Amino acid sequence: xxxxxxxxxxxxxxxxxxxxxxxxxxxxxxxxxxxxxxxxxxxxxxxxxxxxxxxxxxxxxxxxxxxxxxxxxxxxxxxxxxxxxxxxxxxxxxxxxxxxxxxxxxxxxxxx
Amino acid sequence: xxxxxxxxxxxxxxxxxxxxxxxxxxxxxxxxxxxxxxxxxxxxxxxxxxxxxxxxxxxxxxxxxxxxxxxxxxxxxxxxxxxxxxxxxxxxxxxxxxxxxxxxxxxxxxxx
Numbered sequence: 001x002x003x004x005x006x007x008x009x010x011x012x013x014x015x016x017x018x019x020x021x022x023x024x025x026x027x028x029x030x031x032x033x034x035x036x037x038x039x040x041x042x043x044x045x046x047x048x049x050x051x052x053x054x055x056x057x058x059x060x061x062x063x064x065x066x067x068x069x070x071x072x073x074x075x076x077x078x079x080x081x082x083x084x085x086x087x088x089x090x091x092x093x094x095x096x097x098x099x100x101x102x103x104x105x106x107x108x109x110x111x112x
Numbered sequence: 113x114x115x116x117x118x119x120x121x122x123x124x125x126x127x128x129x130x131x132x133x134x135x136x137x138x139x140x141x142x143x144x145x146x147x148x149x150x151x152x153x154x155x156x157x158x159x160x161x162x163x164x165x166x167x168x169x170x171x172x173x174x175x176x177x178x179x180x181x182x183x184x185x186x187x188x189x190x191x192x193x194x195x196x197x198x199x200x201x202x203x204x205x206x207x208x209x210x211x212x213x214x215x216x217x218x219x220x221x222x223x224x
Contacts, residue, residue: 006154032210044155044202044215086154090210097162098143098209099170104154 002027004089006103013077014111021072021106023061023087032090033070035061036102039083047085048072057081077110084108115139118203118216125193125223133188133219135203143206144186145213146170146178148199155202161186162209193223 003026013019025031035047047056050063050070061072070087087103116137125131135144146158147170157170159178167178175197177189186205190197203216 009152034211036213043217044204044213046211046213049211092210093168097160097166097168099157099160100145100210100213101157101171102147102155104152 002031002089002091002101004087004101004103006085006087006106008106009104010107010109012109012111015079016076019072019074019077019081019108019110021085021087021108023070023072023103025068025070025087025089027068027089027091029091031063031065033061033063034088034090034100035059035070035072036086036088037083038086038105044086077108079110079112082108082110116203116205116214116216118201118219120219121217123219123221125221127194127223128192131190131193131221133190133201133203133221135186135188135216137184137186137205137214139205139207139214140183141205141207141214142183143209144180145204145206146176146186146188147202147204148172148197149202149218150199158188158201190221193221195223197221198223 005024033050037047038044119134145160147155161167161180201219204213206213
């Protein structure tokens with residue numbers, strides 16, 4: 001079965017410091033991984049998709065199949081980055097259906 | 113971004129009552145999903161649908177019923193609400209199924 005693990009419930013960093021939000025996964029197939037973000041009192045929104053390999057709001061994430069990781073990184077944290085971050089894995093569940101499995105989330109708090 | 117709407121935003125109900133949470137999307141996306149968000153558990157998939165009249169169970173389906181008679185609507189019914197179903201419920205839709213999820217604003221349900 002697929003699993004997404006985010007080992008840190010809460011991560012506090014100072015403004016301007018580097019940020020790394022950890023995500024590890026277990027999946028027997030070829031994984032498709034995402035990072036979603038939820039700002040206070042807002043809906044979840046897609047931040048990154050590993051296939052696109054783009055940088056959004058200064059965040060990047062590299063899929064490491066050897067370590068089964070998809071850590072989210074940003075070189076310099078900003079106060080507006082404070083939010084809840086979820087790592088998610090998509091798997092094909094048959095008959096044209098997909099399931100997106102989320103980790104438990106990491107709350108990032110950027111200290112001014 | 114009114115493409116996917118959930119109603120009501122807040123609901124308080126008594127144990128044993130039936131309650132229905134509504135989800136409506138305007139894009140004619142094929143895929144729709146219901147998640148519940150709980151502290152310490154992140155988001156867990158309740159039910160999903162790949163198309164009208166096609167639904168399937170997710171990770172935590174017990175106590176819930178869904179239907180999808182029209183592509184744009186995906187109501188979630190708690191047949192006999194329990195306190196353990198107190199949660200924030202998010203609906204999502206996607207055309208691709210494996211990514212591009214758009215989430216609703218959520219319904220905060222309290223069962224007393």
